[in-house]
Amino acid sequence: MTSMLSELRxxxxxxxxxxxxxxxxxxxxxxxxxxxxxxxxxxxLGLSPQDHAHQxxxxxxxxxxxxxxxxxxxxxxxxxxxxxxxxxxxxxxPTYGHSSAGNGQTVVIxxxxxNIAKPMGIGHLRSTIIGDSLQRxxxxxxxxxxxxxxxxxxxxxxxNLVAAYQRKYGDLVVRTELTVDDxxxxxxxxxxxxxxxxxxxxxxxxxxxxxxxxxVEVRAxxxxxxxxxxxxxxxxxxxxxITFDDVRAGESRYHPMVAALIEQxxxxxxxxxxxxxxxxxxxxxxxxxxLRKSDGSTIYATRDxxxxxxxxxxxxxxxxxxxxxxxxxxxxxxxxxxxxxxxxLPDKTRLEHVKFG
Ligand code: ARG
Numbered sequence: 474m475t476s477m478l479s480e481l482r483x484x485x486x487x488x489x490x491x492x493x494x495x496x497x498x499x500x501x502x503x504x505x506x507x508x509x510x511x512x513x514x515x516x517x518l519g520l521s522p523q524d525h526a527h528q529x530x531x532x533x534x535x536x537x538x539x540x541x542x543x544x545x546x547x548x549x550x551x552x553x554x555x556x557x558x559x560x561x562x563x564x565x566x567p568t569y570g571h572s573s574a575g576n577g578q579t580v581v582i583x584x585x586x587x588n589i590a591k592p593m594g595i596g597h598l599r600s601t602i603i604g605d606s607l608q609r610x611x612x613x614x615x616x617x618x619x620x621x622x623x624x625x626x627x628x629x630x631x632x633n634l635v636a637a638y639q640r641k642y643g644d645l646v647v648r649t650e651l652t653v654d655d656x657x658x659x660x661x662x663x664x665x666x667x668x669x670x671x672x673x674x675x676x677x678x679x680x681x682x683x684x685x686x687x688x689v690e691v692r693a694x695x696x697x698x699x700x701x702x703x704x705x706x707x708x709x710x711x712x713x714x715i716t717f718d719d720v721r722a723g724e725s726r727y728h729p730m731v732a733a734l735i736e737q738x739x740x741x742x743x744x745x746x747x748x749x750x751x752x753x754x755x756x757x758x759x760x761x762x763x764l765r766k767s768d769g770s771t772i773y774a775t776r777d778x779x780x781x782x783x784x785x786x787x788x789x790x791x792x793x794x795x796x797x798x799x800x801x802x803x804x805x806x807x808x809x810x811x812x813x814x815x816x817x818l819p820d821k822t823r824l825e826h827v828k829f830g
Pocket of ligand 1: 583585
């Protein structure tokens with residue numbers, strides 16, 4: 474961008490000489506990237522600013538890379554896309570706009586965040602595209618980038634899924650021929666039945682406890698759900714030309730770290746008991762962040778906090794960017810505030826929710 478502006482500036486100066494000031498601060502509602510106020514020159518020549526602006530604009534008509542408009546005593550200059558594109562040679566293209574601005578700095582960019590056993594939704598697709606664009610830009614600016622996929626691969630829903638599976642197939646045997654659509658059907662089935670069949674809910678909870686405690690059979694079935702979903706997601710990432718440094722950085726990875734996190738939160742008294750749950754009160758927010766529910770299970774937010782500890786330890790980032798839809802704004806305000814209260818990261822490390830939608 475800056476080099477394009479300086480190219481424009483020099484082609485204008487080549488015609489006008491250095492008698493005219495060229496300013497960059499063009500008000501947003503005005504056309505043009507560069508503006509030339511001609512008031513002083515008009516006064517010297519005894520002409521009205523308007524008339525002189527037209528004279529200057531006529532002179533500039535010979536520059537092929539710009540289009541020129543006059544507004545009062547200003548000549549506004551815009552680049553012509555076609556003409557400017559020709560300025561770049563094939564050889565320049567791959568590194569055009571690259572710089573070393575980010576050298577020595579590390580950023581974790583978390584995007585996509587697809588959920589296992591569900592198809593990729595439009596929100597995830599947007600996160601995937603925006604996040605990948607950001608990783609390309611940050612890399613071009615010389616940052617060290619860790620592109621990670623915060624897979625939705627843990628939580629009570631997986632207990633429900635396994636319970637529905639057992640109801641349908643009568644066992645917990647891995648069936649490699651299943652697809653994401655089959656898993657989605659199980660999920661839908663569970664939710665349609667659970668209202669009239671409270672026993673199913675109990676089965677789901679029991680299965681999730683088995684999964685969390687490392688039961689080999691349940692864990693193997695869960696792993697097969699993760700694998701078959703990832704095969705489908707990775708085919709999509711390939712089609713889109715998108716790569717991650719860590720495509721499986723899912724919630725399940727942080728689950729083993731949750732116990733230590735909770736202990737630290739209790740010891741530092743940042744977390745307090747509330748109606749049987751363990752919560753972190755967040756100043757300025759009407760609801761606290763729940764670390765552990767009254768039934769002893771942990772949630773999405775708990776695993777996000779553990780993920781911060783993991784990333785700080787593994788990557789020493791200067792920044793962590795979360796490319797996630799708007800709907801999760803409250804969640805991230807909570808998580809970021811709790812991470813500071815719990816001192817999970819150095820003060821200078823920035824956490825940022827890159828919202829869209
Ligand atoms: N799996 C989540 C969802 O579908 C998105 C993950 C967002 N990232 C995070 N660190 N919580 O809602």
